[in-house]
Structure formats: C-alpha cells, structure tokens
Amino acid sequence: MKMPTHCPFCKDVMLTDYEQMWEVLHKKCSRRLGHNIEFVAEVHDNDTVDVIAIKVNHKKIIMWSLFHRTLTIKSTDALEYQLPFFEPELFSYPKLMGKLKTYMVFS
Ligand SMILES: [Zn+2]
Secondary structure (H helix, E strand, O other): OEOOOEOOOOOOEOEEEEEOOOOEEEEEEOOOOOOOEEEEEEHHHOOEEEEEEEEOOOOEEEEEEOOOOEEEEEEOOOOEEEEOOOOOOOOOHHHHHHHHHHHHHHO
C-alpha cells in the first residue's frame, strides 16, 4: 500500500511528520472526532506503508503491521494482545470497527 495523502475516511489532507532519526514518515488524521488514524512508512522503501495505527479512544490503539502481518491491540493498562491478521479495508470506519469487534469477541 502506498502512503496516502488524504485520510481514507474523511478525505482531509493528512498532517505529515518526518522523523529524521529513523527516516520514517508519519501521516495523521486526528482532527476529526469520529476517527484518529496514522500511517507510517519508511522513506527509503518507496513510501510503502508499514504500519497503520488507529487510536480508538484515549486508552486503546489498534496497530496493523503490514510488513510483519500482525494485528495488535495496545492499551494503556499495559495489556497488549494479538488478533488474527486481516488487511484493513479503509473505506468505512464503522465497518472496520465492526469487523474488529467481531474478531475481539471470537479470539
Ligand atoms: Zn480523517
């Protein structure tokens, strides 16, 4: 997946952040109330997205590592667990959240 320039959910232009130390590019959409998404890509790697992180609330972040093909739920109470990996479909935020909830119940 190529680094997108616009948020897949609200089509806003995403904020870009360049981390010089790691030569990593971040693109974020965090101004909307309904969703908070971040894409991370290594600059050398043709801007191919490595990580997609969705902050569900102030306690929980969902991270897809497209390179390692892992799906991890991280929460502030130090709990971290893996879900079966699936490619995130980014056209509908509610649909994606619905799918995740199903996975969380059955894993
Ligand atoms: Zn957005």
